[in-house]
Amino acid sequence: GAGVSQSPSNKVTEKGKDVELRCDPISGHTALYWYRQSLGQGLEFLIYFQGNSAPDKSGLPSDRFSAERTGGSVSTLTIQRTQQEDSAVYLCASSLGRSRTSYGYTFGSGTRLTVV
């Protein structure tokens, strides 16, 4: 597509429920990243996918968080047993790939997750 598409744009869920967030990157972008931004805070790196390589999961805050990327395109971020501290905006970004870090990322408009 023309840009990075994320869905849903807003999600309210009850504490303890599982949620799935979706990201559709720019066509042809082999690198995909998930970040989250809590209110008044900076962006926190979560996970990185590059082509068929094993993902860099070093930023995932707990084992309740997981992500997958099917067919090298669409990615889903799953949060199990959500907690109130998981409330944040979850941002997905894509870029041309490992050797193209110098070009920066294009972000989607994010999913605003509220855990009540």
Add this chain to the structure above:
Amino acid sequence: RKEVEQDPGPFNVPEGATVAFNCTYSNSASQSFFWYRQDCRKEPKLLMSVYSSGNEDGRFTAQLNRASQYISLLIRDSKLSDSATYLCVVNRGTALIFGKGTTLSVSS
């Protein structure tokens, strides 16, 4: 020490003013540097890359000092539309690490 540190501001300046933001980073192995802009409740957008030789894009000038691990952004002739949060960004391997941002408010 945080990976990327910025003065959070806010910087309140009148239209037409020149304003400078600074940023320091801790990872001497970093090779890629950027400034992003984030408007309220919006996603970050790439403003400009930062090169060792310094680079300019219209009213915006970015500088990098690798020895001091210091990055700057200069905005000349500020416009109301420049009001936003400016994020300093540095790579750690293949990931980009974002500072918390400096808030700029330009008033008429």
